[in-house]
Amino acid sequence: MFKFKHEALETNTGLLLVATMMAISVGGLVEIAPLFLIEDTMEKVEGVRPYTPLEQMGRDIYIREGCYTCHSQMVRPFRDEQLRYGHYSLAAESKYDHPFQWGSKRTGPDLARLGGKYSNEWHVQHLIAPRSVVPESVMPNYPWLMENRLNYADIGQRMRALRAVGVPYSINQEEYERNVKDFGPEMAAQFHIPNARESLVAQVRAGNYDGDPSYVSEMDALVAYLQVLGTMVDFSQIKPEELVKFR
Amino acid sequence: MAESQEKPQGPQTTGHVWDGDLQEYNNPLPQWWIYGFYVTILFALVYWIVYPSWPVGQGFLTGINTITYVNSQGQEETWHWNTRAKLLREMQEAAAQQRPWFERIAQMPYEQIVKDPELMGFVRSAGRALFTDNCAGCHQVGGGGKIGHYPNLTDDNWIYGGTFDKIRETIVQGRHGYMPPFAEALSRAQIDALAHYVLSLAGEPHDATQAAEGKNLFHSHTAACYYCHGDDAKGRQDLGSANLTDRIWLWADVPSATDVPSKVALVRQIIAGGLNRGNMPAWEGRLSEEQIKVLTVYVHQLGGGQ
Numbered sequence: 001m002f003k004f005k006h007e008a009l010e011t012n013t014g015l016l017l018v019a020t021m022m023a024i025s026v027g028g029l030v031e032i033a034p035l036f037l038i039e040d041t042m043e044k045v046e047g048v049r050p051y052t053p054l055e056q057m058g059r060d061i062y063i064r065e066g067c068y069t070c071h072s073q074m075v076r077p078f079r080d081e082q083l084r085y086g087h088y089s090l091a092a093e094s095k096y097d098h099p100f101q102w103g104s105k106r107t108g109p110d111l112a113r114l115g116g117k118y119s120n121e122w123h124v125q126h127l128i129a130p131r132s133v134v135p136e137s138v139m140p141n142y143p144w145l146m147e148n149r150l151n152y153a154d155i156g157q158r159m160r161a162l163r164a165v166g167v168p169y170s171i172n173q174e175e176y177e178r179n180v181k182d183f184g185p186e187m188a189a190q191f192h193i194p195n196a197r198e199s200l201v202a203q204v205r206a207g208n209y210d211g212d213p214s215y216v217s218e219m220d221a222l223v224a225y226l227q228v229l230g231t232m233v234d235f236s237q238i239k240p241e242e243l244v245k246f247r
Numbered sequence: 248m249a250e251s252q253e254k255p256q257g258p259q260t261t262g263h264v265w266d267g268d269l270q271e272y273n274n275p276l277p278q279w280w281i282y283g284f285y286v287t288i289l290f291a292l293v294y295w296i297v298y299p300s301w302p303v304g305q306g307f308l309t310g311i312n313t314i315t316y317v318n319s320q321g322q323e324e325t326w327h328w329n330t331r332a333k334l335l336r337e338m339q340e341a342a343a344q345q346r347p348w349f350e351r352i353a354q355m356p357y358e359q360i361v362k363d364p365e366l367m368g369f370v371r372s373a374g375r376a377l378f379t380d381n382c383a384g385c386h387q388v389g390g391g392g393k394i395g396h397y398p399n400l401t402d403d404n405w406i407y408g409g410t411f412d413k414i415r416e417t418i419v420q421g422r423h424g425y426m427p428p429f430a431e432a433l434s435r436a437q438i439d440a441l442a443h444y445v446l447s448l449a450g451e452p453h454d455a456t457q458a459a460e461g462k463n464l465f466h467s468h469t470a471a472c473y474y475c476h477g478d479d480a481k482g483r484q485d486l487g488s489a490n491l492t493d494r495i496w497l498w499a500d501v502p503s504a505t506d507v508p509s510k511v512a513l514v515r516q517i518i519a520g521g522l523n524r525g526n527m528p529a530w531e532g533r534l535s536e537e538q539i540k541v542l543t544v545y546v547h548q549l550g551g552g553q
Contacts, residue, residue: 007263034302077334079341084380086533088334116533119526122385125396133393134384211524236532240335241318247299247329 043092043246047232049183050096050167051225052190053155053200054207058225060158061218062101065142072103073112073229086113087235090243096167108139115231120209123223145219146210152221155196169193298328348373349537352544357411360544367548374545377538381530390549394500396524403551404495408484410553415543421529424487428521429470437464441472442514448480448492452507487525498522 009016035041051059062068075081077088089112094100118126122133127145130137159169169191170176179188190199201216203224210219261271295301298310309327316336318324326332342349348369352360360366379388385397392399398406406424407417429438444461446453465472465480473480475488482490489497496502499513530539546552 006261010263034307037305038302038307039305077330079334079337082334082338088331116528117381118384119528121396121524121526126384133396135387239319241316241324241326244316244326244329244332244335247331 040246041091042095043090043243045090045092045233045238047234048092048095049187049232050162050169050191051228052187052203053152053159053196054203054221055225055228056158056162057150057152057155057200058221058223059101061145061222062225065145067111068101068103069105070107070139071109071111072106073100073110074102075110075112081110085110086230089230090233091246093230093233096162098162098165098167111226111229113230115227115229120207120223120227121211123226124210124219127219127222145222146212146217148218150216150218150221152197152200152216155200156193159193159196163193352540353537357544357547361548367544370541370544370548374541377534377542378545381534382542385527390546392497394496394503395498398497399495400546401550402495403553404490404493405484405551405553406482406487406489406497408553409547409551411543411547413484414546414552415539417527418534418539418542418546419529419531422487422525422527424522424525426475426488426517426522428519430519433464433470433518437470438515438518439511440464441470441518442511445480445491445514445518446501446507446510449494449496449501451501451510453511454507498524 009019050056073089073094075085075088082088089102093112094102124146126133126139127142129141129143130139159167160171163169163171168175168179168182170179170188171193176188176192179191182188183191189195190203192199204216204220205213207220207224209221209223209227210217259273261273263271295308296310297312299307300310301308312328313325314328314332314336315323315325316332317339348366351363351366352370355363355366360370378386378390382390386392386400387397390400392401403409405413407413407422433441440457440461441464442461443453443457444459444465447455447458447461464470465476466478475483475486476491477483477488480491482488494502499517501510501513504510504513530542534542
C-alpha cells in the first residue's frame with residue numbers, strides 16, 4: 001500500500017503549496033459550488049430590480065462610511081427578528097448587490113426592511129445627529145453628508161463595472177428595450193448608462209430627499225438608498241409556503 | 248508543585264532531521280481527545296441523515312426530519328426540515344396562542360376594549376413593544392414627541408383628531424402636513440404683524456398694535472390664513488393645520504424663546520418658509536390589521552384619547 005510520508009510534503013515547497021491550496025479550497029467548494037448548482041437557491045419573486053443611479057451612489061456612500069460595520073441587512077428567518085424587522089430576507093433580494101451588505105455585526109438594528117419606516121426628514125436629522133432623535137444612540141454623527149456635494153461624474157463607470165458582473169444596466173438600444181420589458185419604461189430609463197447623470201439629477205429633483213433642492217448632496221443619495229431597502233418585493237402577493245420550498 | 252513520579256522518558260521525535268541535527272518532537276494527542284474527535288465525526292454522520300446536508304447534482308439530501316405547517320389554503324403541509332418551515336410553524340403556533348387575545352380585540356369595538364382590564368393589560372404590553380420598535384424613533388419612548396419635529400401623543404391636543412377612528416386613520420394611511428411659504432406673497436412687515444397676532448392668540452407676549460394689524464391680515468384674502476386655520480384659528484383637523492390658540496407649539500419652539508424678538512423670529516420663519524416637514528409614514532402593509540388596532544388603543548390611552 002502507498003505509505004504517506006510527512007517528510008515528502010515538508011521538504012518540498014511546491015508540493016506543500018499545492019496540497020495547502022487543495023485543503024483550503026475544499027471549504028470553499030463545499031459551501032459555494034452547490035449554490036450555483038442547486039436549482040432552488042434563488043426564489044422566483046417579482047419586483048427585484050437594480051438600483052437607480054442615485055440609489056447606487058447612496059449605496060457606495062453607505063459602504064464608504066462603513067455603515068455595514070454596525071448594521072446588517074439580513075433579517076434571518078427567526079420569530080423575534082420577523083416580529084421586529086419584518087419579513088425575512090430572500091436571496092433574490094440581494095441578487096443585484098455587489099458586494100451584498102448582509103453584514104455580520106449588529107451594533108445598530110438591521111436595515112434590510114428600512115425603506116418607508118421613517119420619513120426623509122427623520123433620516124436627514126438622524127444621520128446628522130442621531131442623538132437628537134434617539135437620545136441613547138451610540139451611532140456616530142455624519143454631518144458632512146449634508147455639506148458634501150455628491151460627486152457623480154463617474155456614475156457611468158460605476159454602472160459599467162456592475163454591468164460587467166451581471167447587473168442589467170443597459171449601454172445600447174437593444175439592452176434598453178430588454179429592460180423596458182423586464183422593468184417597465186420608467187425604470188429602464190434609469191438603468192440606461194448613457195443617461196445616468198441626467199436620471200440621477202432628475203430623481204433628486206423629484207424626491208428632494210435632503211430637504212434642500214438647491215444642490216445634489218451625498219445625503220440625497222444615501223437617503224434615496226435607505227428608502228428603497230427591502231421595499232421591492234410585495235410580500236402580500238406571496239404565499240409563505242412557497243418560500244419554504246426554496247430551501 | 249509535585250514532581251512527576253514517572254521516570255522521564257527520552258523525548259520522542261518524528262524522525263525528521265533537517266540540516267543534519269534539527270529534529271521535531273512528537274507529542275501525540277491524549278487518547279480522550281482522539282476519541283472525542285471520532286465522536287464528532289459520528290455526530291456529523293447522524294446529522295447528515297436527519298437534516299439537509301450534502302449537495303447532490305441539482306438538489307441536495309433533504310434529511311429525514313420534517314416539519315408540518317398550515318398552508319394558505321388552510322391545509323396541513325409537510326416539508327423537509329428547514330429554517331423557513333420551522334419559522335412558519337412557530338409563527339403559526341404563537342398566533343394560535345395569541346389568537347384568543349387578537350380575536351377579541353379584532354371583534355370588540357374600541358369602547359369595550361378600554362373597559363376590559365384584562366385586554367388592556369395585553370394592549371399595554373403588546374402596544375408598548377410595537378410602539379418602541381416602530382414609533383419611538385420619532386415620537387420618542389413614551390410618546391412625548393419632540394418640539395420642532397414630532398408631535399406629542401400624550402396630551403389631549405390633536406392635529407388630526409384624537410378619536411379612535413382618527414388615530415387609526417393616521418396610523419393606517421400616514422399624514423403629511425403642508426403649509427405654503429408666504430415669503431413672496433407677503434411683505435416682511437405683514438409677516439411680522441401676523442407673527443405678533445399668532446403670539447397673541449397663544450397668550451405669548453407681543454406688540455398689540457402689530458397684532459391688531461395681523462388679525463386683519465389673517466382674515467383677509469391677501470394672507471388667507473383663516474382658510475386653513477379656520478376663522479377661530481383653532482385649526483382644521485381634516486387639513487392637520489395647527490390650533491394656533493393654545494400654548495402647544497409643534498413647529499416653532501416659542502415657549503423656550505425668552506424675549507419677544509426671538510419669539511417673533513421663530514413664527515416669522517414658519518410663515519415665510521411654510522411647512523413641509525410633517526411626514527408621518529403609513530403603516531398599512533407594514534403592520535397587520537390587529538397590530539394597528541392594538542397601537543390605536545395604546546396611543547389613545549397614552550393620555551389624551553377622545
